[in-house]
Amino acid sequence: MSKIAGTFEINQCESHDELDFLFPELTRIHNHDLVIIESWQNHVDWVKSLPPAELKLLNSADFHNSETPQTITNSEIPPEQISYENIAEKSHFYSLRDQLLFIFAPELRREYENYVSQQAANSGYRTLVTSNLQQASDLTVANLFHYFNIRDESQEEESKVS
Numbered sequence: 001m002s003k004i005a006g007t008f009e010i011n012q013c014e015s016h017d018e019l020d021f022l023f024p025e026l027t028r029i030h031n032h033d034l035v036i037i038e039s040w041q042n043h044v045d046w047v048k049s050l051p052p053a054e055l056k057l058l059n060s061a062d063f064h065n066s067e068t069p070q071t072i073t074n075s076e077i078p079p080e081q082i083s084y085e086n087i088a089e090k091s092h093f094y095s096l097r098d099q100l101l102f103i104f105a106p107e108l109r110r111e112y113e114n115y116v117s118q119q120a121a122n123s124g125y126r127t128l129v130t131s132n133l134q135q136a137s138d139l140t141v142a143n144l145f146h147y148f149n150i151r152d153e154s155q156e157e158e159s160k161v162s
Contacts, residue, residue, distance in 0.1 A: 010101050016093060023100050024080040030103050031080070087139050095142040102138045109138065112145040119148035 010026070013019050050058065088096060102109040113133040120128030133141055 010097060010104070013097055019093065019096055019100070020084075020088075023096065024078060024084045026100060027080045027084070027103065028078065091139060091143055092146065095139075095146050098142040098145065099138040102142070109141060112141050116141065116144045116148055119152070120144075123148075 010022065013022055047055065047058070087099065091099065098108070098112070102112075113130055116128055116133055117130045120126075128144065133144075136144075
């Protein structure tokens with residue numbers, strides 16, 4: 001899935017049910033499946049770069065007699081689901097959707113950090129500077145963005161009424 005296609009699909013998400021399904025699934029794909037595919041591709045590239053003598057030596061090696069114990073745990077609930085449920089308790093729908101977008105579009109997170117930093121400076125919050133926000137979790141950045149965004153919209157509505 002390309003990053004552009006992924007963010008488009010995430011932006012089309014309009015219900016909690018969709019997000020409840022997409023968030024853990026896309027997180028798992030990004031954090032596990034894509035990493036494994038990249039690792040395989042790197043291995044293939046490495047093997048292709050070997051000189052013939054080393055390739056012959058590699059082919060004659062016996063890797064099946066590994067003494068490394070392999071433990072497979074079978075959890076009923078995937079860790080991505082547990083993580084999602086944890087942050088879902090602390091965020092609203094649009095913040096959750098944005099946190100998922102951050103995975104596929106890190107530049108969006110930087111835009112949010114800049115917005116929060118500007119709004120915080122305007123409001124006298126001295127600790128919400130970009131360098132601190134870069135160290136904050138996606139949860140924090142998305143929630144702060146929506147806090148300031150909703151506050152700004154409320155202030156605009158109040159000024160229109162006045």
